[in-house]
Amino acid sequence: xxxxxxxxxxxxxxxxxxxxxxxxxxxxxxxxxxxxxxxxxxxxxxxxxxxxxxxxxxxxxxxxxxxxxxxxxxxxxxxxxxxxxxxxxxxxxxxxxxxxxxxxxxxxxxxxxxxxxxxxxxxxxxxxxxxxxxxxxxxxxxxxxxxxxxxxxxxxxxxxxxxxxxxxxxxxxxxxxxxxxxxxxxxxxxxxxxxxxxxxxxxxxxxxxxxxxxxxxxxxxxxxxxxxxxxxxxxxxxxxxxxxxxxxxxxxxxxxxxxxxxxxxxxxxxxxxxxxxxxxxxxxxxxxxxxxxxxxxxxxxxxxxxxxxxxxxxxxxxxxxxxxxxxxxxxxxxxxxxxxxxxxxxxxxxxxxxxxxxxxxxxxxxxxxxxxxxxxxxxxxxxxxxxxxxxxxxxxxxxx
Amino acid sequence: xxxxxxxxxxxxxxxxxxxxxxxxxxxxxxxxxxxxxxxxxxxxxxxxxxxxxxxxxxxxxxxxxxxxxxxxxxxxxxxxxxxxxxxxxxxxxxxxxxxxxxxxxxxxxxxxxxxxxxxxxxxxxxxxxxxxxxxxxxxxxxxxxxxxxxxxxxxxxxxxxxxxxxxxxxxxxxxxxxxxxxxxxxxxxxxxxxxxxxxxxxxxxxxxxxxxxxxxxxxxxxxxxxxxxxxxxxxxxxxxxxxxxxxxxxxxxxxxxxxxxxxxxxxxxxxxxxxxxxxxxxxxxxxxxxxxxxxxxxxxxxxxxxxxxxxxxxxxxxxxxx
Ligand SMILES: Nc1ncnc2c1ncn2[C@@H]1O[C@H](COP(=O)(O)OP(=O)(O)O)[C@@H](O)[C@H]1O
Ligand SMILES: [Mg+2]
Numbered sequence: 001x002x003x004x005x006x007x008x009x010x011x012x013x014x015x016x017x018x019x020x021x022x023x024x025x026x027x028x029x030x031x032x033x034x035x036x037x038x039x040x041x042x043x044x045x046x047x048x049x050x051x052x053x054x055x056x057x058x059x060x061x062x063x064x065x066x067x068x069x070x071x072x073x074x075x076x077x078x079x080x081x082x083x084x085x086x087x088x089x090x091x092x093x094x095x096x097x098x099x100x101x102x103x104x105x106x107x108x109x110x111x112x113x114x115x116x117x118x119x120x121x122x123x124x125x126x127x128x129x130x131x132x133x134x135x136x137x138x139x140x141x142x143x144x145x146x147x148x149x150x151x152x153x154x155x156x157x158x159x160x161x162x163x164x165x166x167x168x169x170x171x172x173x174x175x176x177x178x179x180x181x182x183x184x185x186x187x188x189x190x191x192x193x194x195x196x197x198x199x200x201x202x203x204x205x206x207x208x209x210x211x212x213x214x215x216x217x218x219x220x221x222x223x224x225x226x227x228x229x230x231x232x233x234x235x236x237x238x239x240x241x242x243x244x245x246x247x248x249x250x251x252x253x254x255x256x257x258x259x260x261x262x263x264x265x266x267x268x269x270x271x272x273x274x275x276x277x278x279x280x281x282x283x284x285x286x287x288x289x290x291x292x293x294x295x296x297x298x299x300x301x302x303x304x305x306x307x308x309x310x311x312x313x314x315x316x317x318x319x320x321x322x323x324x325x326x327x328x329x330x331x332x333x334x335x336x337x338x339x340x341x342x343x344x345x346x347x348x349x350x351x352x353x354x355x356x357x358x359x360x361x362x363x364x365x366x367x368x369x370x371x372x373x374x375x376x377x378x379x380x381x382x383x384x385x386x387x388x389x390x391x392x393x394x395x396x397x398x399x400x
Numbered sequence: 401x402x403x404x405x406x407x408x409x410x411x412x413x414x415x416x417x418x419x420x421x422x423x424x425x426x427x428x429x430x431x432x433x434x435x436x437x438x439x440x441x442x443x444x445x446x447x448x449x450x451x452x453x454x455x456x457x458x459x460x461x462x463x464x465x466x467x468x469x470x471x472x473x474x475x476x477x478x479x480x481x482x483x484x485x486x487x488x489x490x491x492x493x494x495x496x497x498x499x500x501x502x503x504x505x506x507x508x509x510x511x512x513x514x515x516x517x518x519x520x521x522x523x524x525x526x527x528x529x530x531x532x533x534x535x536x537x538x539x540x541x542x543x544x545x546x547x548x549x550x551x552x553x554x555x556x557x558x559x560x561x562x563x564x565x566x567x568x569x570x571x572x573x574x575x576x577x578x579x580x581x582x583x584x585x586x587x588x589x590x591x592x593x594x595x596x597x598x599x600x601x602x603x604x605x606x607x608x609x610x611x612x613x614x615x616x617x618x619x620x621x622x623x624x625x626x627x628x629x630x631x632x633x634x635x636x637x638x639x640x641x642x643x644x645x646x647x648x649x650x651x652x653x654x655x656x657x658x659x660x661x662x663x664x665x666x667x668x669x670x671x672x673x674x675x676x677x678x679x680x681x682x683x684x685x686x687x688x689x690x691x692x693x694x695x696x697x698x699x700x701x702x703x704x705x706x707x708x709x710x711x712x713x714x715x716x717x718x719x720x721x722x
Contacts, residue, residue, distance in 0.1 A: 287483065287485075289481060289482075289483030289484070289485040290483075290485050290486070290487060290488070291485075292450070292481060292485055293479065293481060293484075293485025293486070293487075293545075295450060296448060296450055296474055296479035296481070296558075297475070297499050297502065297548070298471045298472070298473070298475035298476075298499065298502055299471070299498075299502065303502075308487060312488065312489060
């Protein structure tokens, strides 16, 4: 019989779980506001959601600390299960807060989310990722865990008991605006990334052909990146207003000093560097021997480019698109300041009105979009890499 | 047949190939040798127009190469290089089938051709057809490279140090295989190397280049016996050219000219391969075996182990010193 695997301390898990436990006891979980204006009364989890659920959650976190102290790969699977369960439990804590704290005579009362809630959400997610990476959990199980969490949240949402959340109240009172802002945001990001992809690609191919241009072009593009985003948005207002005053028909297309035009221009300015640099590096790193052979076999220049250079540089090229997209999603939020619309509108409105929930209504979807884009493009890049290039593992097995 | 007449190539004012004249007969292996940077690759790459020639005429089968469409020309000339240049994102099968696809052969014909070539180059299609180049060893990758060069059934084959990156044993195997294949398919091969032994082994004609010029064109034996100048003599090893010469002739060639001595038809008395000389061994190997055994004569056997006769040291000396 094999000796049992020795236990080891997993310091990361211990620290995360212990911090979550401490936060749960010491910080406010939620607050109750009678209406949007009056400041709320904060409560910790015990006061807000009742003893039973609080004790359950505390026990789960304590178990995670213990698993961290004596960890083994089997036990870390248990930690994955517990962390997933914790994330599934979170919305139901809010449901419990709503049931315990709100009475029917306060129709406009709202629940605010406190530091303990965010801390739990954040730390439980970190623990989940830490543990599944440690045990190298199969992708299918990871997806099942994520589906469980999303399912639990959707279920809690559809129960109607979360309606009192300030965030949802803000959403419902302006859902039309929200969807429009989301559309604008996606359009701005998509337009800017699309334009920079086309432009950047053309530029990269040009500097590949004319090496003398390479330094000036990259220098100018790096210079763009050093200008703070607000300054660049601001700097574009003057020339664009001048243009639209000179040729008023431009205004029909929405080209003015403020609005989407300066926003898209600035976004393109920022997006070009990662795209040009990655495309250029990717294309120039294709092995000269491969290109020489392709030409020598009688492929036409177009065939060499489309069938050989492009597919071989696609992973690095997509990496540029990934950086650009994430960057553009964030920058578009700032572009709301010059009237470009998008999710940033809520952030700046919320800042003006000191309405935290409104800020979150803009900020959370922005973060969500960035994470989504990141996850999707990273997966695509990895798939491409694995498909053709990292087959060296099997090489040792088959080569004599 | 390939003809180069007064062909020159200049890079930024520096002459890389200087007015060379060369005729490569059909079905021969012409090996270009010379020190690094002497213009071997440039000469080769002008033949398939990867580099345009600045002056002179290059003809293939009597036709100036500029009169062809550039891509069509290259599709009819096999090309294999040291780094293999295999496409890492394509399977072995797809790599080999490249030129036939460019030539728009029907699918089934391409597949048959790929299998035929893989078998010819000793790569089991069942195992390797679906593998990617990264999964292959250096020798296998180069076999695929050669198969790809042969795929379109070209009359002409250009090979730029194709075995240069391989270990000596694998290189030796591939050289033997190239000779075996050449005996079957009879292409016109232009082969670049800086390995003199490789040149002597493969060439029907060796072209020695120095600083963009052709110094000497000759058969291997003639080159060794009558080097045109000190550069050639140096390149071909003034010290050990006796041995290099001995490596050119198989033992069998002696038995064809001289009458075999005492062909008695008995099994070889010894057991190991060191105790007797095989008819296909070179005189150099025969000499080495005699030196090792400390014997001045040894039995010669054929592939079946039948003794053909007795080879003596004197015979070797006479043959080599001719
Ligand atoms: N594409 C090129 N551009 C500029 N110089 C070149 C190029 N290709 C070869 N050369 C020069 O031409 C000379 C001959 O090179 P090459 O034919 O590659 O030599 P080798 O005999 O080693 O194959 C060298 O001096 C080399 O630097
Ligand atoms: Mg060379």
